[in-house]
Amino acid sequence: MSVPVRKFDAVIVGAGGAGLRAAIQLSEAGLRTAVISKVFPTRSHTVAAQGGVAASLGNSEEDHWHWHMYDTVKGSDWLGDQDAIEFMCRKANEVVIELEHYGMPFDRLDSGKIYQRPFGGHMSNFGEKPVRRSCAAADRTGHAMLHAMYQRNVKANTQFFIEWMALDLIRDEEGDVVGVTAMEMETGEVFVFHAKAVLFATGGAGRIYYSSTNAFINTGDGVGMAARAGIPLEDMEFWQFHPTGVAGAGVLITEGVRGEGGILRNASGERFMERYAPNAKDLASRDVVSRAMVTEINEGRGCGPNKDHVMLDITHLDPATIMKRLPGIREIGIQFAGVDAIKEPLPVVPTCHYQMGGIPTNYNGEVVVPKDGNPSVPVKGFYAAGECACASVHGANRLGTNSLLDLLVFGKSSGESMVEFIKSQPAAHKPLPANAADFSLSRINRLDNQKDGAAVGATRLAMQRTMQAHCGVFRFKDMLAEGVSKILDIEQQVATTEIKDKSKVFNTARLEALELDNLIEVAKATIVSANARTESRGAHVRDDATDTPERPDGRDDVNWLKHTLWHREGNRLDYKPVNMKPLTVDTIALKKRAY
Amino acid sequence: MDDAANDQTVNMGRLRWHCRRGLLELDLVLQRVIDRGLLEELSEQQRAELFELLHYDDITLLAIVSGRAECEEPRLKGMVDLLRSV
Numbered sequence A: 001m002s003v004p005v006r007k008f009d010a011v012i013v014g015a016g017g018a019g020l021r022a023a024i025q026l027s028e029a030g031l032r033t034a035v036i037s038k039v040f041p042t043r044s045h046t047v048a049a050q051g052g053v054a055a056s057l058g059n060s061e062e063d064h065w066h067w068h069m070y071d072t073v074k075g076s077d078w079l080g081d082q083d084a085i086e087f088m089c090r091k092a093n094e095v096v097i098e099l100e101h102y103g104m105p106f107d108r109l110d111s112g113k114i115y116q117r118p119f120g121g122h123m124s125n126f127g128e129k130p131v132r133r134s135c136a137a138a139d140r141t142g143h144a145m146l147h148a149m150y151q152r153n154v155k156a157n158t159q160f161f162i163e164w165m166a167l168d169l170i171r172d173e174e175g176d177v178v179g180v181t182a183m184e185m186e187t188g189e190v191f192v193f194h195a196k197a198v199l200f201a202t203g204g205a206g207r208i209y210y211s212s213t214n215a216f217i218n219t220g221d222g223v224g225m226a227a228r229a230g231i232p233l234e235d236m237e238f239w240q241f242h243p244t245g246v247a248g249a250g251v252l253i254t255e256g257v258r259g260e261g262g263i264l265r266n267a268s269g270e271r272f273m274e275r276y277a278p279n280a281k282d283l284a285s286r287d288v289v290s291r292a293m294v295t296e297i298n299e300g301r302g303c304g305p306n307k308d309h310v311m312l313d314i315t316h317l318d319p320a321t322i323m324k325r326l327p328g329i330r331e332i333g334i335q336f337a338g339v340d341a342i343k344e345p346l347p348v349v350p351t352c353h354y355q356m357g358g359i360p361t362n363y364n365g366e367v368v369v370p371k372d373g374n375p376s377v378p379v380k381g382f383y384a385a386g387e388c389a390c391a392s393v394h395g396a397n398r399l400g401t402n403s404l405l406d407l408l409v410f411g412k413s414s415g416e417s418m419v420e421f422i423k424s425q426p427a428a429h430k431p432l433p434a435n436a437a438d439f440s441l442s443r444i445n446r447l448d449n450q451k452d453g454a455a456v457g458a459t460r461l462a463m464q465r466t467m468q469a470h471c472g473v474f475r476f477k478d479m480l481a482e483g484v485s486k487i488l489d490i491e492q493q494v495a496t497t498e499i500k501d502k503s504k505v506f507n508t509a510r511l512e513a514l515e516l517d518n519l520i521e522v523a524k525a526t527i528v529s530a531n532a533r534t535e536s537r538g539a540h541v542r543d544d545a546t547d548t549p550e551r552p553d554g555r556d557d558v559n560w561l562k563h564t565l566w567h568r569e570g571n572r573l574d575y576k577p578v579n580m581k582p583l584t585v586d587t588i589a590l591k592k593r594a595y
Numbered sequence B: 001m002d003d004a005a006n007d008q009t010v011n012m013g014r015l016r017w018h019c020r021r022g023l024l025e026l027d028l029v030l031q032r033v034i035d036r037g038l039l040e041e042l043s044e045q046q047r048a049e050l051f052e053l054l055h056y057d058d059i060t061l062l063a064i065v066s067g068r069a070e071c072e073e074p075r076l077k078g079m080v081d082l083l084r085s086v
């Protein structure tokens, strides 16, 4: 069946930080650039970022990109590629200053220079002491960033397709990427976007988990589309969790609450952290606290009818202190837990926060796949940046403020690579394959005609609960194996989802069903990869991979210093080496990750 | 703001989609409005007002919904109250 075709030099899917940054590069080079987004650009999830963006500007004290690089490699538990990490840390100052020129209202020092604050894991002099490296615009860094870059794009004539949902990647017979299909929400009509180069900047997929800090739009669409188009997914077992999200809601409760004296309690009211960390107790590091919480829940000491969370108690604190030092906490409790934290404890649970893995790329933003014995061969015409991509700079664990940096640096570098590639191509587009939209149309057709199928909401919930219980912040061999078969069963239901509303105009039921098709790919990749990786590294922590002298903290460099690649076809895994060779400096040698 | 902000009749699907936000806190509040069937109970006029309110950026809207800021448009007070009460 033929569908309308729109032709551009470049098509970018996603108008968050990464997509907008890349679009500036392309439009300012005079190329016809389309940006497709499910939501208005400034409503992308980047808006949630508050902490800031890392750059070793050294405005308040001495700093150096090499120190930043060291911290990032160490943070990644040595799974990050050292060439990409050097590239990112060296480019940081340039992209932050550029952003300043785009009009980003950074907080400033009296001298007029950008103010910088310290952030966990960022240190001076190769891990010696904390350094001020994060650049922020009050508590609305992400918001200000989106606004500055959106305005810049409007000026550069980037063409926005807002409230359009990309459905599938189009590859020709040679495997080259020549476009995407997308649905205009207002009409329900499917179009082909024919392009010389396509960038995915679709953000993370935190909604595969029941408890997530991510907004509802974070459904991993780019990752799902890539998987369906035969692109393997890298390091999907690595997800960063935050110990205290409001149970059932996901809203973050800052570490500051425990800093001010908040205590974690189990169902019998016991201050359980005393057993796990007798000295630091509730102030132990994030991973120790998260693991203790999960152990309490798994051993039946969780709270609530489902025994699936613990309590964060601040009722012993003086209400005046709470109001003064922790102003937002009462509001969050009342709004999202139905609890006044001054009078009653808050239900909390370790909560999914950030996706470290994704679509494999090199530091030029080119998507790379294994081919003829070479693990990283670029797919012509295909690029990815931001949280949906895996460059890989975060490896097994991301440092805070490094993801906004990631999307600026790799948004820009992928934009530059696309400009170069497009200019090297003949004036005419590579032809579309015959019936380029058929696959997407058949998916929609299946959905519209499904009888006696599964409900979208219930199926999504089953997936989220399974991921949370079987592949959460602390992982257990048997639970993982069982989780894999459960997710594969749920996949069968996803294949038969049914919607009652068949209307065309802004049919949100259909959109949610299409999103679930993407979520399930991410869930499969995650749990299958996690089940196979029998070590603990960074955010992937297994009960059966314990601390021994040969394997500090359960990390097994002999067998597992390698990137996972999950292939959708056959649900198959293979691996590729970590790039331990930086661009210009010496390798940052393996060492136990201790702070 | 896009043009549709001035449109008097608001498509229900579109209204529902505009409840999808960049901030999780807003998603949660707006999902309650949807789950409790409140969108269906609104008059045309109220829907248009809610639609207009949803054009605020996420940071401003969250401040309004959590009572830290007031909406500069007194006309929209009814909808602000609705979001604050769910």
Ligand SMILES: Cc1cc2nc3c(=O)[nH]c(=O)nc-3n(C[C@H](O)[C@H](O)[C@H](O)COP(=O)(O)OP(=O)(O)OC[C@H]3O[C@@H](n4cnc5c(N)ncnc54)[C@H](O)[C@@H]3O)c2cc1C
Binding pocket: A013, A014, A015, A016, A017, A018, A019, A036, A037, A038, A039, A040, A041, A044, A045, A046, A047, A048, A049, A050, A051, A052, A053, A141, A142, A164, A165, A166, A167, A201, A202, A203, A204, A213, A214, A215, A217, A218, A221, A222, A252, A353, A354, A385, A386, A387, A388, A400, A401, A402, A403, A404, A405, A407
């Ligand atoms: C609460 C919170 C706080 C954070 N704070 C920080 C911080 O302080 N510092 C930091 O560095 N990082 C922070 N992070 C992480 C960081 O915000 C994200 O990793 C980053 O913003 C992701 O940006 P992105 O451009 O990749 O994607 P997003 O901003 O998520 O944008 C994705 C875009 O893709 C579009 N899209 C998706 N699917 C489709 C589709 N099928 N069709 C069309 N369009 C589509 C969406 O509409 C959107 O425009 C935080 C994360 C959270 C959850």
